[in-house]
Amino acid sequence: MLAILWLTAKGYRLLSQRFGGKGGEIDLIVKRGRTVAFVEVKARGALDDALTAITPQKRRLVEARVRQWLAQNPWAMDHYLRADAVFLAPWRRPRHVPGAFELLL
Incomplete structure (x- = not known):
């Protein structure tokens, strides 16, 4: 997956992929x-379309999954927790947006 390669090149280490299930996933x-x-990884035909793809409903689903993941990984509670996005579009560099939206935990 291009987003994983992009983030790895930026020094991130993958902890989990497609975490969750019914009702949404991270x-x-x-x-x-x-x-x-x-x-959140969003791929669209145009980068501007990808930028608007994280809706308020999707944010709520992500927050619920973050709480679930933290319950299984309590070690992370003393880390800085952030909601990022990687936007993808054909023939464009991926765009990584740290802190793309606020987590309301």
């Missing part, structure tokens, strides 16, 4: 230093 969970990032 595409990637990565770690770099003291930061754990929950990453």
